[in-house]
Amino acid sequence: MSGVLSSAGGVDALLRLRRVEEFLFHEARLIDERRFEDWRDLYTEDGIYWVPSEPDQDNPADRLSIFYENRALMDVRIRQLRHGAFWAQIPPVRTRHVIGNVVLEEGGGDAELRTRSSFVMLEHRDDHRRVFGGEARHRLRPDGDGFRIAWKRVDLVDCEGTHGFMSVPF
């Protein structure tokens, strides 16, 4: 058994974990509330959002990806989400995330916190309901009272499966 309660500095570690959890809940809420610009601004200037197409994919450059976006591509995606003629979003999707199993990982040093969490995202659009789920990994840089996302990787449980079109981040 490992975890914050069994580690040294129990209460401090618990508070730190709670701060991370609240940040991840906040990030998910920004997507669910379609506050995409605020979501993008959680990322560092060199931030990356990545959804691989293969399990255990270790490199975005030499394998196909579902999403692999820097700030510029996030910006274009958001401009499209705000566009009146984005056919894949007429009507727009409605989403709701559930985030759980949040753990802090070793590594990253003082400059970066590394987390793993599980998520389920329920999506509704035009009489179609879909469920996405998997594991998210974040690299978070402390920023004032909160964090900024330097890197986020989402491993969908069915990443190599067959998918219909999708437009909003997980």
Place this chain on the structure above:
Amino acid sequence: MTVFDRTEIESLVEPDRVHRRVYTDPEIFALEMERIFGRAWILVGHDSQIPQPGDWIRTSIGLRDVVMIRGADGAIRVLHNRCPHRGMTVCVPRAGGGRRLVCPYHGWAFDTAGKLLGVPQPGGYDEGFDPGEARRSMAAVARVESCRGFVFASLAAEGPTLAEFLGEISDTLDNFCDRAPEGEVEMVGAPLRQTFEGNWKLHMENSVDTVHPGFVHRSSVEAAQGFIAATGAAETADQSIQMFNANGFTLNEWDSTAIHGYDGGHVFMDGFYRGGIIDPDRRDPVFEDYKARMAAAYGEERMKRIFGRETFNNLVYPNLSFNTRFQQLRVIRPVSVDRTDVHSYVFRLRGAPEEMFHTAVKFVSTANSPASPVLADDLAVFEQLQQGLNSEGVEWIDLSRRSGREEPFGNRGARDRATSELPMRTMMGAWRRYMAAA
């Protein structure tokens, strides 16, 4: 199944219009699986997917589940993925390898050519049971042929050879491979897999429809233009943003390029990417290195001819689409009359700088991910298009744009300005011939 007479089938496709049943009738779909996918040469894979003897992948020909396997003798065969005993799927994972194929149900074992090696407890069969009999083997698909490593199979025992079937479109498959300094390409990794609730022909037609980008892709074009205006030059933008922006071609600009159709139903369109890293004559150290390797392999003259054949989407009828400049290949897999899967693959040019491959990976992800800002709009439109076609009352769709204005091209083809509906008429002509042949 309904028996269609020839006149009824032929009446569905007129020179400039097509009846909506061609896209919506499940019985027509069943007949397509028999008369088009049951007879044409269908791409089943690439030889680089099965480098070692015994390697195999699961793949398909229409609705048939088949296995492409490299035999102990090195030859590539295509077998129906069915045990001759009780019909079980023999190869269950997407890929595998070994000296034998063993049916998971009752343990019948086959060699890499599909021949039965033995059954458990053979005493349970009479003495006349002969494992060597053809009916005891995994059935082989009638014909298998390769072109530059691309493996095609035909369920029909007789018919045109692969070379006859491809005709002049084989030039573009050659060009796909000639762009590698070593003259060979290698399929890498797993494909992206998309699905949409629409007929398979909608995807084929759309990929050579140059009028739709200005309308369907307006949101991604204007999003890219907005970003470029806010931040700087298109030439230095991210490759994906350059790709979104390129769809902003005006109809006059499209008409400065050409589109081509061959009698067999095959189609190709000219390239239209200009500027930045997507330009055919891009100027950066990676491309200079690549050009130097190409010149060393082929000589300057031949290299210029290879690069001079600058196409975008190339279609091999009925369900193959590829892009030679970015090593992309898509297989359109019909599932039912209103459901289609698409598998999109990327290839490495053997002998080219690895960064050329990275550009191809980025191209294929940008154009084919289910989350692609371009593709999402195409798929959304296909689904609404299918719903429109399903709705009775307006029975015909129109394909008359620039009809009769094409000029002859090659030995058995035609060409016109790119906004022509020539590609749709070309494919529908092939459809009518396949479907009307008893």
